[in-house]
Amino acid sequence: MTPLLLMEGISKRYGGVRALADARLECGRGRIHAVLGENGAGKSTLIKVLSGVVKPDAGTIELEGKPLVFATPAAATRAGIVSVFQELSLLPDLTVADNIGIVDPPKKWGMIDQRAQRRRAEAALARVGAADIHPLARVRDLPLSRRQMVEIAKALARDPKVLILDEATSALTAADVAEVFKVLRQLREEGLAIVFISHRMHEIAELADDCSVYRNGSHVATFASGTKSPGEIIEMMIGRDVESVFPTRPAKRQAEAPALKVTNLSWADRLKNIDFEVRPGEIVGLGGLDGQGQRDLLLALFGALTGVGGSVAVNGKVVTLSSPRSTKLPGGGIALIPEDRKTEGLMLAMSVRDNLSFAAIDQFSRFGLIDRQAEEAAIGEMIRLLRIRADGIDGPVAALSGGNQQKVVIGKWLMTKPQIILLNDPTRGVDVGTKQELYQLLRVLAEARAAVLFYSTDYAELIGCCDRVLILYDGAIVRVLEREDMNERNIVASAHNLATTVAEVPS
């Protein structure tokens, strides 16, 4: 019997980065298929290809034995493949009923039949057990977990043959998850194929019939759920290709007063009672699955969030962080190397020179006038330190390669001589050579007694660079790994909040 859905030989490159190579996914009728892999293993790209968002460079998709080609998400939906995305695809200003009926609304005399649409929305909401959501409420006014339920109801209202849930449960409360699982099991009985991505291993164990593991854009294995232990699955997700590109770690330092001390930090429901310290000269990693609060933590320390609870002390003094400007403290402030250098790090159209001096401009100006000589000297020094290709120093920063752009972003903050450096996944989309230079640079900065807090989605990087790694899960620090405990197995296990498996691992 032919499988309901078959994807074969799917390859996709973004620029020089390989996202998927000859990947495969096979899904039967009435099966729930879990897709597993680390951050960057290619899961998301695979799902995007399947839902028509991304066009693959090579490969075929077959549904019920018939080959499919689609150019847009709408075409995929028409073919019967419907996704519930991690990033919401709801229209915030429209009502719940409008959102659920957005693609193929019931019509009367060529107009949308509001009453029929409302009835349909009510039925769809009741089906996922979210009858408490009013169909006329604006989506913008709903809390996140309710929005996610609307998203699932919207997907079901399209009568899919294949339903894809990409991290669709991560924003839900436990009661909602139970409700959604009930619906998914019922849909399985009705013969749907369900592709399920979740970082919560216990959800997968509870729900999935089959599992496929991906690593570095390739398919590793497919097996029936329950036939492998979590330890074996993690082994498959990690694989073996850790490169030795990292600088040697210095010997353990004497304990000294922390440069940064965070006590009981909380924000909205995204950060929960976070306590940790970073000493001068120390590189502390932030690990865990993507989106567990790491970015929010860095933003909170950089004064970019409002309503943050708890306290932050720099060199023993409690500081109020009310804006990024307020993080410029006497004796060296806090610097954040942002995640998206193109929007948050650089003024792309301005010159490399101007970009470098922006953050530190106060230091070379008097009464609002810039001391050009001091500025020149500082810029020259930074270009030498970072080995930025200097031929385009007066040209727009947009003309530099990704790696050199990233160096400019870092250089811009180093100009302020910060005591505390926060890095938000700085090596994403950067070539290997520059990555290596950045690792060296982190050590140099630490040697100069900066305290470094380093978030990376690449576990190998955390192991290679950091003195300690804090693992976040659901907005809280669930584990601190040090020295000999810092290996991929432990990081992956604690990232999935699997404390029990960790205990079994011999160190």
Place this chain on the structure above:
Amino acid sequence: MKRDWSFWLAANRGPLIAAVLSVAMFTLFASQHPAGFSLNIVNTAANKGALLAFVAIAQTIPVLTSGLDLSVGMVFVLENCLASTLVVGSPLQTALGVAAVLASGLLCGALNGLIVVVGRLQPIIATLATGAIYYGIALLVRPAPGGAVNEDFADFITGSVGDAVPFSLILLVAVVLFIWIPYRRSVLGRAAYAIGSSEQAAYMSGVPVARAKFLSYVLAGFFAAIAGLLLTGLTYSGEANALLGGSYTLSSIAAVVVGGTSLYGGSGGAIGTIFGAFVLRTIGDLLFVFDMDPLWQPLFLGIVLLISVSLGSFRLLRVKKRVDLYR
């Protein structure tokens, strides 16, 4: 569970405020008028208000998609010039002239739509350029002010039906009932709101993004053409007046905002815009009946605009990530 009407109220707060404000202002104006409340006053006010209302409805639809149409004022002027040459002669000839004027409005809108959708230019700059083109054509059509119009037709569209209700108001109501509401409830009309709300999410949800955007500019051209006809009826002539075009473009944006449509797109609508246009037009009349110097008018207009824009900014107080303020 909350009642249905409370959601309706929340969604239509902006237009409702504009409606209450415009009715209150007009009542005040009519009660204070030295000549008393008469049909003549109502008719004049209706014509002035409707003129801006049609240009502002034209503006509303691209704004809903979070676009902007800076050419509406120039299309309005161009159609005035065309009408002053085409809408003449026998009833049949006049009818054909009206049809030609409306068709050329559609054509102007279609060109804007094509440039924005296919050319992927920013609406603001694309329509700034096409606006200059339309004005250029208007100058070629009517190098000097003048021309003529079928006066029976002109008197009809600017007069009152049955000596009671201004025709321009009937036209506005008809446009709302037979064009706006069906559009609002059509797939492409809702698509316009969806695009303005989040273009990416709209695309991901399979909304016909390109068609809906194109249609929004086409409709804008059409409504601007109606306004052009109305102006010709009021002046009995045509004039390629760049100042008038520019000022109507800017006033149309103001009317859209006062009428409760968000410049970010996604919420609001033409009905609020109509009230917004009447609010703006009545300010001048109020100054007149209270014997104040007309020099005060721009200042008051500015204050009214500022207050209505502030009403829309309260959501910023709830922002939790400071970086979100700068997006």
